Amino acid sequence: MDAVSACKNPSKKAEQVLDAARRLFVERGFGATNMDALAAAAGVSKATIYAHYDSKEALFAATARRECRRLVVRMAIGEDVAEHRALDTALTHIGRAFLDALMSPEIVGLLRMVIAESTRFPELGQIYYDSAPGQTLTSVTCYLERARREGLLIDCDTRRAAEQFLSLLRGDLHLRILLGHPPPRAERDPAIDEAVATFVARYGARASAS
Template structure:
C-alpha cells in the first residue's frame, strides 16, 4: 500500500500504471488484481485504510460512556492527524486533480473517506441528542459542519502547498477551538 501511495503521489492517478507499483515492491499483476480488482480498487483501499485509522479509534460501545466534549476532541484530533498525514494529503491532491476525469473515483473517495467519517460522527451526535446533551435538528449536517471546521483553511493551505503541515501543538489548538465553537452552537441554551 505504501509503494502504491508513493507512485500515485509521484505520477498522479491517471499516469500511474500497475507495472510501476510492481517495480517498487515486486510481485505480479495477478496478485494486485486478485487483491484489489484494478487500479481504482487499489486507490480506494488506500482511502479506506486511512479512514479506518480514524473510525477505529471510536469503538461504538465506549462512545456512550464519554463526555461529548471529550469524544469530539478525540475524534477531531484523530481526524486532524489523518488529514495532515502525508498519505491523505496526497489522496486529496489526487482527488482534486482527477475529479473531472474520474468522477466515479472521486465519488467513491468521498463516500469511503469524508462521508464515512461524517456519518459516524452523526451517529454520535444523534446519541447525544437523544440524551438531551445537545440540540440539533439535523445531526448529519451538524457532523458535516464539525468535520469542515476540523479540515478548514489550515488543511487547504497544506494541500495547496502554501505551508507545511502544522505541529502537533498547533493541530491540538485548532481542534480545541473547533470543539468549543461547535459546542456553543449545539448545546442547549442553559448550558452555553
C-alpha cells in the same frame, strides 16, 4: 470492474505490483509515474504487470479503488473514541482523531491523487467521498445523535451539526496540506478548542452546568 476483476490473474507478484503502484502513484501522480519505474519498484518486469493489468489506466484505477476501500477501514476505527465523557471532552477527542487522520501522509497523498485525476477518472471522486468523509460524517452524526438524546445538545439536525463541527475542525488545514504548506503543529490544539467552543455555543444544551 473492481480491483479484483481488473486483475486478470491474482498472485503474489500481482500484490507486489499493486503495492508499488500505490507508493508511486500517490507520491508522483499518474502522469509522472511510468511503467518502467513501476516495474522496477515492484521488482518484476513490465510484461508481468501487463499480464495482470490491461493498461496503466486499469492499474491506476485498481490501485485507487483499493486505497479508498482501505480508507473506509481506517476511518471507521475510533468510532467509539467518545464514549462516556462530557460533551466538550468528547468533542475534543473526536477532533484530535479527525485531524490526525486528515493530516496523515497516506491520506493526503491519496486525496491529492484522486483530485488530480478526477477528470480522467470521474468515478474515483465519488468513491473517495463515500469512503473517507462519508464514513467520518456518519460516525460523528451517530455520536451527536446519542448526545442529543442524553440531553447534552439542543434539539437540532444532527447531521448538519456534524458537518459544521467537522468544518470548524478542518478549517483551512485541509487546503494548506493539499497545497503542500501545512501550518505549524502548535496551532492545532488551540484550533480544536476553538472549534469545540463555537460548536457548543450553538448546539450545547443551555440548561447544562458550565
